[in-house]
Amino acid sequence: MSAAGAIDTSRRPPLAGRPSTRLAFAVLGGGALVLLPLAALVATALSAPEAASIWPHLAAHVLPSALAQTALLLAGVGLLSAVIGVGTAWLVTQYDFPGRPSLEWLLALPLALPTYITAYIYVELLGFTGPLQTALRALTGWRSLRDYWFPDPRNIAGAVVIMALVLYPYVYLSTRALFGLQSASIAEAARTLGAGPRRLFWRIGLPLARPALAAGLVLVLLETLNDIGATEYLGVQSLTLSIYTTWLNRGSLAGAAQIACVMLLVVFALIVAEKRLRGQRRFALPTRQARPVARRRLRAPAAALASLACALPVLLGAAIPLAYLCTEILRRNLLAQFDLALLRQLGHAVLLSGTAALVVTALGFAIAAAVRRGRERWLAPLARIAALGYAVPGTVLALGLLIPLAAIDNALADAARHWFGLGTGLLLIGSGTAVVIAYVVRFLTIGISGVESGLSRVSPRIDDAARALGARGPEILRRLHWPLARGATAAAALLVFVDGLKELPATLLLRPLNLETLATTVYGHASRGAFEEGALAALLIILAGLYPAMILARTGPDRRG
Amino acid sequence: MMIGKKQLSLLALSASLLATPVLAQSVNLYTTREPALLNPVLEAFTKDTGVKVNAVFLKDGLQERIRAEGANSPADLMLLVDVGEIDAAVQAGITQPLKSETIAKVVPAQLRPDDAWVTLTKRARIVVASKERVAQDTITYEELADPKWKGKFCIRAGQHPYNNAFFAAMIAHDGEAKTETYLKALRANAARKPGGGDRDVARDIQSGLCDVAIINTYYIGLMSQAKNEQKGWFDAIKPLKTTFAKGGTHVNVSAVALAKNAPNKADAVKLVDYMLGEKAQALYANGNFEYPVNAAVTDSAAVKLLGPVTPDTISLSEIARQRKPAANLVDKVGFDS
Numbered sequence: 001m002s003a004a005g006a007i008d009t010s011r012r013p014p015l016a017g018r019p020s021t022r023l024a025f026a027v028l029g030g031g032a033l034v035l036l037p038l039a040a041l042v043a044t045a046l047s048a049p050e051a052a053s054i055w056p057h058l059a060a061h062v063l064p065s066a067l068a069q070t071a072l073l074l075a076g077v078g079l080l081s082a083v084i085g086v087g088t089a090w091l092v093t094q095y096d097f098p099g100r101p102s103l104e105w106l107l108a109l110p111l112a113l114p115t116y117i118t119a120y121i122y123v124e125l126l127g128f129t130g131p132l133q134t135a136l137r138a139l140t141g142w143r144s145l146r147d148y149w150f151p152d153p154r155n156i157a158g159a160v161v162i163m164a165l166v167l168y169p170y171v172y173l174s175t176r177a178l179f180g181l182q183s184a185s186i187a188e189a190a191r192t193l194g195a196g197p198r199r200l201f202w203r204i205g206l207p208l209a210r211p212a213l214a215a216g217l218v219l220v221l222l223e224t225l226n227d228i229g230a231t232e233y234l235g236v237q238s239l240t241l242s243i244y245t246t247w248l249n250r251g252s253l254a255g256a257a258q259i260a261c262v263m264l265l266v267v268f269a270l271i272v273a274e275k276r277l278r279g280q281r282r283f284a285l286p287t288r289q290a291r292p293v294a295r296r297r298l299r300a301p302a303a304a305l306a307s308l309a310c311a312l313p314v315l316l317g318a319a320i321p322l323a324y325l326c327t328e329i330l331r332r333n334l335l336a337q338f339d340l341a342l343l344r345q346l347g348h349a350v351l352l353s354g355t356a357a358l359v360v361t362a363l364g365f366a367i368a369a370a371v372r373r374g375r376e377r378w379l380a381p382l383a384r385i386a387a388l389g390y391a392v393p394g395t396v397l398a399l400g401l402l403i404p405l406a407a408i409d410n411a412l413a414d415a416a417r418h419w420f421g422l423g424t425g426l427l428l429i430g431s432g433t434a435v436v437i438a439y440v441v442r443f444l445t446i447g448i449s450g451v452e453s454g455l456s457r458v459s460p461r462i463d464d465a466a467r468a469l470g471a472r473g474p475e476i477l478r479r480l481h482w483p484l485a486r487g488a489t490a491a492a493a494l495l496v497f498v499d500g501l502k503e504l505p506a507t508l509l510l511r512p513l514n515l516e517t518l519a520t521t522v523y524g525h526a527s528r529g530a531f532e533e534g535a536l537a538a539l540l541i542i543l544a545g546l547y548p549a550m551i552l553a554r555t556g557p558d559r560r561g
Numbered sequence: 562m563m564i565g566k567k568q569l570s571l572l573a574l575s576a577s578l579l580a581t582p583v584l585a586q587s588v589n590l591y592t593t594r595e596p597a598l599l600n601p602v603l604e605a606f607t608k609d610t611g612v613k614v615n616a617v618f619l620k621d622g623l624q625e626r627i628r629a630e631g632a633n634s635p636a637d638l639m640l641l642v643d644v645g646e647i648d649a650a651v652q653a654g655i656t657q658p659l660k661s662e663t664i665a666k667v668v669p670a671q672l673r674p675d676d677a678w679v680t681l682t683k684r685a686r687i688v689v690a691s692k693e694r695v696a697q698d699t700i701t702y703e704e705l706a707d708p709k710w711k712g713k714f715c716i717r718a719g720q721h722p723y724n725n726a727f728f729a730a731m732i733a734h735d736g737e738a739k740t741e742t743y744l745k746a747l748r749a750n751a752a753r754k755p756g757g758g759d760r761d762v763a764r765d766i767q768s769g770l771c772d773v774a775i776i777n778t779y780y781i782g783l784m785s786q787a788k789n790e791q792k793g794w795f796d797a798i799k800p801l802k803t804t805f806a807k808g809g810t811h812v813n814v815s816a817v818a819l820a821k822n823a824p825n826k827a828d829a830v831k832l833v834d835y836m837l838g839e840k841a842q843a844l845y846a847n848g849n850f851e852y853p854v855n856a857a858v859t860d861s862a863a864v865k866l867l868g869p870v871t872p873d874t875i876s877l878s879e880i881a882r883q884r885k886p887a888a889n890l891v892d893k894v895g896f897d898s
Contacts, residue, residue, distance in 0.1 A: 061892035128768030129790035144769025154756060235756030237898050245720040248621060249888035251649050395621055406629035413633040426633055509622045513589055513615040513635065524618055528595045529760045
């Protein structure tokens with residue numbers, strides 16, 4: 001399947017060059033950071049042997065349905081996100097239709113909405129006292145649900161649709177970048193050979209975009225797997241929820257950790273599947289001849305259909321939820337709530353996520369670059385392990401971090417007291433650093449895969465050429481890799497920033513006294529059943545995330561060079 | 562390129578910006594209660610005593626955090642909801658006895674078992690019914706299993722702590738076998754899969770999805786005050802006088818416990834005493850329509866709206882002991898699926 005214009009790089013010769021100790025150090029540091037909570041998790045699972053006695057019960061009554069529901073949820077969300085993501089990405093890169101330039105970046109916006117907020121909003125909107133049913137009753141004279149049927153989002157189908165509406169942009173962004181890069185010459189060659197638009201998509205576009213699809217899809221599936229807020233609210237008995245009830249109702253943290261370890265196996269399977277899906281072959285597109293694809297202008301009614309197909313996800317995933325929040329804010333006069341405290345929460349959220357984004361990008365760049373050098377074979381699997389941080393449910397990850405971080409804190413505090421007579425308190429947890437560390441562990445994989453996808457565009461032969469010209473490791477990194485992968489790296493940083501703003505469980509568990517972020521404020525209102533009162537904070541989370549999402553969509557890798 | 566100096570200094574900067582200045586006179590409170598419910602009382606306390614309260618609102622994992630923070634934990638008090646959670650904290654060994662003259666005077670002994678923790682407020686878990694479609698005004702919990710409610714009963718997830726404690730009380734009364742039969746019958750009567758929150762059941766009664774449902778009393782109060790569509794949910798329901806067949810209503814508590822390594826113990830006890838006072842009890846309990854533990858507060862908002870409640874005689878500690886069996890039964894009968 002070596003399509004014209006793509007170079008098969010699977011069998012590249014081993015590279016010469018000195019291993020950079022700094023790179024290896026960064027990789028080890030990143031790996032250790034990710035492994036820290038996982039090790040704590042495994043230790044917890046093994047800590048209480050008596051916890052093993054709950055397995056017969058779990059195996060008989062909990063796991064079968066939890067596994068089935070989780071599989072169904074993953075399959076549904078994956079499929080729907082892939083269809084929406086790939087479909088819209090293909091449309092906006094290959095065709096021209098009314099609204100296309102705006103839709104191209106609008107399609108990324110649902111990313112700014114946390115799944116739990118979207119879930120709350122849709123339950124309200126579709127609920128009995130929501131605007132739709134109220135209008136329906138006013139129109140028809142029906143009085144109660146005994147007179148008519150109305151779709152209820154509080155089930156697995158609702159969860160699939162709602163989560164796909166929030167998560168499809170991962171697929172959209174990654175495949176759009178690739179569709180945009182596929183050089184016009186491939187498409188022209190295919191057309192010359194008589195391929196229609198359908199064949200072009202199935203035989204050329206999709207196969208070439210397979211690595212990008214897999215990368216986006218894995219993010220979608222991992223997000224689905226670790227979600228707790230939306231799935232619990234919508235009543236899906238997922239594996240993650242089973243971990244919670246085992247921990248909280250049976251008071252068995254060890255048992256919960258054991259289920260979490262089972263879940264890690266699912267994650268491993270996902271990651272291995274992604275690698276398989278990508279195939280052993282990797283394609284580097286020769287950048288010099290990548291002329292942008294000439295978009296074909298669509299006529300009505302096809303043009304109208306294309307506009308609709310691209311507008312619908314934006315409408316359902318971003319516009320309607322935003323409109324709902326704005327209406328609630330106006331109706332309840334919540335703007336009066338806008339005070340210094342809210343701004344401070346915004347500041348905290350931006351500071352925590354921003355710091356994490358910087359660290360993740362730096363680590364991600366180092367790890368991706370080191371893996372690319374490919375001198376140490378053990379590096380690549382280590383980089384994959386980073387994905388685990390993303391897949392573990394947030395609270396489990398936070399618990400896993402809590403134990404080692406608190407141990408470090410206590411050692412530091414005791415040392416400070418002993419040597420200097422200082423009462424430092426808990427430095428990491430007391431300062432918010434613990435939250436930043438949690439974000440880094442959680443989102444490191446975004447940094448690595450973002451940089452990797454940027455670097456994958458650069459043929460390794462260019463590295464070889466640079467080396468042949470006498471450039472050494474750091475110089476190649478600085479003068480070659482960094483400029484070429486800058487766009488993708490910045491995109492990854494933004495993604496981490498947006499994800500950090502939305503992150504809830506680790507922020508909740510690891511933050512210091514008196515520190516609230518927007519997400520914890522929304523949660524505080526929601527957990528006493530007054531979600532609407534947090535509408536302003538929810539809107540701020542989304543607005544703070546919208547701007548980066550917009551930049552992300554506008555300056556995607558395909559827009560550069 | 563690993564973490565550069567710039568990133569490190571940013572980290573340090575963020576650390577210094579976020580660090581909480583701990584005042585000389587302060588109490589550190591770890592709470593699973595939402596800040597909006599607590600802030601009025603805490604602000605009043607600071608105003609009256611000059612002692613500042615630093616709070617962190619946690620959900621799952623409060624216990625694990627205090628345990629992990631160990632000897633250097635800043636936690637003085639933990640404010641918890643649900644007897645199961647409180648009992649778990651005591652079992653985990655992260656508390657110490659909490660005693661004072663005020664506590665002994667105000668709180669009945671069974672609401673502060675062994676002085677391990679102190680009840681602040683009570684809430685009952687009762688049945689509400691459709692005003693339109695249900696005639697009766699009293700009901701027993703056991704009666705909900707009657708087939709006459711088939712397809713007419715709504716409840717949140719059986720694994721939710723509120724239901725967990727309720728089912729645990731059922732086990733304490735009737736034993737596991739009878740409770741299993743009860744849960745099966747309850748599930749068979751359910752109009753929809755158990756889930757959502759307590760307020761959702763009121764909405765589902767308004768919509769005609771169900772006729773009877775289980776709810777915590779304070780939600781009824783909060784909906785009665787709502788200025789939005791929730792007022793409509795409230796208008797559609799009526800609270801039934803709910804008891805076990807043997808009498809007594811299932812009551813749960815919100816409570817406070819003293820952390821084992823509390824660095825500001827004296828001020829912490831001062832805060833507990835304050836919260837038991839009539840002024841704070843009125844603020845705290847009425848703000849959330851809970852039953853005050855201080856008997857001197859007779860005209861609480863909850864009593865005004867729902868009337869007084871006679872608690873079940875089963876002790877809270879016994880309920881806590883039956884939590885695990887209750888959780889197992891819920892799984893076994895497939896209550897939530």
